[in-house]
Amino acid sequence: MVDIPLSGFLRRPAEPVLKLAPLRRRLGAGRRLQRGLAMLVSVVILAFALFGPIFEPFDPQAIDLSASFQPPSAEHWFGTDQIGRDVLSRVVEATRLTLLITGCVVALAGGLGGLAGIGAGYFGGALDALVMRLADIQLALPAIILAMVLAGAVGQTLPNLVLVLTLASWARFARVLRGEVLSLRTRDFILLVRLAGASRGWIMLRHILPNVVGTLVVLATIEAGSVIVLEATLSFLGLGIQPPGISWGGLIAEGRGFLGAAWWVCACPGLALMLAVLAVNLLGDALRDRLNPLLPSDLSS
Amino acid sequence: MLIYLLKRLAQSAITVLFVVAIIFVVIRLIGDPTHLLLPPEATEADRVVLRHQMGLDRPVLVQFGAYLAQLARGDFGISYRFSLPAGQVALHALPPTLMLASAALVLALGIGIPLGVAAAIWPGSVVDQFGQIFAVLGQAAPPFFFSLLFVKLFSLHWAWLPTGGYGTPAHLVLPALALGWFAAAGVARLTRSSMTDVLGAEFVKFARIKGLAEQEVILRHALRNALLPVVTYVTLQFGLLIGGAVSVEVVFAWPGIGQLLYDSINNLDYTVVQAAVTLTAAIFVLINLLVDVAYALIDPRIQHG
DSSP, X not given: OOHHHHHHHHHHHHHHHHHHHHHHHHHHHHHHHHHHHHHHHHHHHHHHHHHHHHHOSSOTTOOOGGGTTOOSOSSSTTOBOTXXXXXXXXXXXXXXXXXXXXXXXXXXXXXXXXXXXXXXXXXXXXXXXXXXXXXXXXXXXXXXXXXXXXXXXHOOOHHHHHHHHHHTTSHHHHHHHHXXXXXXXXXHHHHHHHXXXXXXXXXXXXXXXXXXXXXXXXXHHHHHHHHHHHHHHXXXXXXXXXXXXXXXXXXXXHHHTTTTTOTHHHHHHHHHHHHHHHHHHHHHHHHHHHHOTTSOSOOOO | OHHHHHHHHHHHHHHHHHHXXXXXXXXXXXXOTXXXXXXXXXXXXXXXXXXXXXXXXXXXXXXXXXXXXXXXXXOOOEETTTXXXXXXXXXXXXXXXXXXXXXXXXXXXXXXXXXXXXXXXXXXXXXXXXXXXXXXXXXXXXXXXXXXXXXXIIIIISOOXXXXXXXXXXXXXXXXXXXXXXXXXXXXHHHHHHHHHHHTSHHHHHHHHTTOOXXXXXIIIIHHHHHHHHHHHHHHHHHHHHHHHHHHHHHHTOOSXXXXXXXXXXXXXXXXXXXXXXXXXXXXXXXXXXXXXXXXXHOTTSOOO
16 A cells, blocks of 8 residues: 555656666767767868868969859859859868967967966966956956957068967866865875975976866866867958968858858858867867866866 | 955956956057047038047146046946947846846756756766756857847747847747857856766765765766856856846847947947946956955954954
8 A cells, every 4th residue: 555655756856867877878878979970070171271272173362353252063062252253162271270370279268378377276376366367357357359459450460460360269268277286285295295395397397287177178178169260250240261271261251141042152261160169169078088078178167 | 355355356357447447558559539429521620629629639648537527426437339338228228138147047057957957867868968068058159149040940940939129038049049158068067077076976875875866966966066166157157248238238229238239339329438437347356355255254264364
């Protein structure tokens, strides 16, 4: 008699528990597929950037006025633009500058921000206060607004662009690494090395750094996605890469005027941009799961 | 608590002050504004006179002090493009941006929360998979590209909505959607993971054992607890939306801060750039301050150190 209501109560909560295991596995397969595709796209982009001309069916700057605004076809897969340039070739060519800039910015921002964060976390005191206030300033302005104002001020050469994007993206590295170091420095093994008489520089280089490298790599991958978007937005607004330099943002801006008649001029670079960011984001997720699962999945806040 | 409040207030004020200082330096980097203000045939003597009138021949620190004194009176200088006080010009552009960001936020919540909840209740289902694709796409695509895509589809192809402009609710739909997608993606992801955690909690099991209807368990017990991290996320997201609004405003000719900033940078109208950036930074810092303080009030575990 007592059995009947009890089993009735228990049946409902029991269901999801029983289902959980096979569901996890199914999601796992989907996720593996996602990550495989992300890897593939990343490799393709890297190949485009390194060996661009091999994949470009036409010269990306070659003008052919008799072939303007051709829709996608067997000859021009992505169609042609207003002066007959092959959109596919231009989209492929754009990966070069994008990857060059993103690589430089992530290396610089990761290096500077990482160094500032490790120093701030380890030494504390005035250095910590200074670094965190500077980070506050960067985080007090949306990155795009900071980048727009800086780019407008210093002019849009390639080194300037790298500088501007670095200034707009170092703070996240500093913040996260500072937090990691703060918790690391009180751990027993660090205390023991200090007791053994190791210098501060030695401790930071040999004992702190190896423990935050994983986080740094994950952050760099996640940040790479934001830098690509930021650069594309700047170039779209005409404050980034200047013609004749080719970038996805610039190509989208060029196509904007012909949205009604020739959507492909705008849509193809846009889709390439989206695919690239997608791949980098998924790669970042995968690296996080592998290297530092405790890192929050959304670092934008 | 009062000390914590004062400390955070002081920190915020210092941050805004730093922003003002940096913008001041950046604007001075650009070069001699007399080249813009005077016609090209002006002589060097004319420039010297104008520089003196503008106080540009004084030491930089003195200039900065004078600038701060000016700011303290709410005076950002005169916009040469509009011949109006720059602060006033920037303030005029604020309501449209706030309206756009709020609309995007409402859309983000309206789409993101139901999607996240449904995905958490039925993991692996069609809804969940759709939600994941929606979220991944939203976080990958820059708002300006969505904007153009929407213009192509809904304005040029089907002619349902205007391609740009400001004034009627119809003008708001596409920009808000383009801007809101990104935030909606984050909200959906966060709601899903937060809801999944909560659904596994003891108190939810207890509510079920108590015999409450499933819908009651989810809406009254689980969702209310799962929404706390979502609320934090969303308040912080509001600042990011203002940043994302820049390119969306440019595409849709939306008369907000972003559009103003874009035009002012392109027209070298630096008083307005200064005013707009300072205003944005102040709002951004204010939002963060309010979130922190609200949290300190709600959650006694936070240290007021």
